[in-house]
Amino acid sequence: MDASTKEVYKPLILSASDEVSNSVIQELKNDTTLLIHDEIRSQVGDLIKLRNPQKKYPPLELDEAITDFFGSQSISDFGNWVYYPWRHCLVHMLPEEEFVTVRTVRNKYVITEEEQRELAGKKIGIIGLSVGQSVALTLALERGCGELRLADFDTLELSNLNRIRTGVHNLGVKKSVIAAREIAEIDPYLNVVLYSEGVQDDNIHDFFTKGGDLDLLIEECDSLEVKIKSRIKAKKLGIPVLMDTSDRGMIDIERFDREPERPILHGLLREFGDESGLVAEISNQYPEILMALLDFNKLSSGAQQSIQEIGKTITSWPQLASSVILGGGACGYYSRMILLGKEIHSDRYYVDLEKIANFSHGS
Structure with missing residues (x-):
């Protein structure tokens, strides 16, 4: 290139x-x-x-x-x-x-014309474009918003190609650029704004507010610091947050737009101190904070085993394309429901295919 x-x-x-x-x-x-x-x-x-x-x-x-x-x-x-x-x-x-x-004519009546017009005025930010790419493409395909702000500092590596939809010709290209180009090839009129250096202290306010406040944040990054800081910012601005974990089909929803005093991450990090001091604790208690955030006992057995092998036989958290694509669809659905004012409550929701299969087999 x-x-x-x-x-x-x-x-x-x-x-x-x-x-x-x-x-x-x-x-x-x-x-x-x-x-x-x-x-x-x-x-x-x-x-x-x-x-x-x-x-x-x-x-x-x-x-x-x-x-x-x-x-x-x-x-x-x-x-x-x-x-x-x-x-x-x-x-x-x-x-x-x-x-x-x-x-969008094939959306009709599943998404009404009035709803489509309402969604066209919405702004969604996505942080992290490994899992986030699937979410972004789903939103673009359905035209679930009028503006997408995409943030990721990383470039495509060969090991990403088990879950990121692109080709080997894009190795070395920024993940943000890859996602934006695919969206542009689907719909050149959809407004996409890139933060190719990722979300940092010097641009986080712009990411959330430049050109109008976000209506929804979808957080899919690996950094604990960014996970915490982005939620503190979203809470301050009254912006709801979604997160897909790509494990057991779990979608995490925090309705800071309706619950301004709600503790971030459902209060799972309370034991580590006030929200304002959580970032400072990461270097001292990283494993403990990560386990609390993930709610380790509720992870799949495969995810639990994987976490224990990080730094030993693997270098990072595994993510499968089937789980990432499932999460993209789920985030697209919940995004639409939230942006259209439906009664979606703060919680962690599971679409656990393994559990469903076992249940069906047993019946």
Whole structure:
């Protein structure tokens, strides 16, 4: 990958009807190495069918309706052309409103139009993009928000490819950039803001508030310090927090928006002192704080064994793709419920597939 595009994650959206943008489009098209993908007629066909749901269009009739849609306008001058620098690819797309309408039509009534509009005004922050990548992609696919803020300082390593959806060509690329690019390729109009240095003391306030306060934090990082500091910040601002542990399908929910005095992490760290002093205790009592936070006795037997092997036969906490993807789906669901004002209470919720299978077998 060219060094000049290694950190680029935002596509260039060019209006086909704008004179300045059109000159850029033509300049790009003059490059014989450019990949051009123009399926605007099929997108318009989807739009026509969406607007006439009771009508069945035979292929020839639909083709005529598409031609009538454009009328005397040049097809190349309709909609937007989106340039993806990291792929050196130019794609012809519907304008934003029509694009979003068509792309989310299969959400309808499971997510109502009113709910979809409400979600479009929401901002979600995700810290940690190993597990968090699955969450981010689920939210992007459903368009469960209007803005995603993604924070992770790490780059992709080969051992990450057991659970992070990407290819070997992205080894060495920032995880935040990888996630943002995949989202942009699904929906170039969804606003994504990156914190590729991770969340630190000098940017945590911006992460939570710049451009408007977050409506929800999804915390998926490995750092105990960031886990604690991000919750203290969320509590101060009245922002709910979700965390997927990728073990026993457990989703941790803290409704600081409804319970401003609620202790962070359900009070599991009370024995280590006041919340304001917890970070200072990490270096002295790291194993004890970690075990308390995880509620060790409620972990799966595999997770318990893994923790005991860290630093002996393995270097870090194992995470499986099946668990990470399950967590992405669960976080997507609970995010939507919380952001739409449903009665989701602070707690730890389990979708324990092993327990379900054993129960089914026994019955």
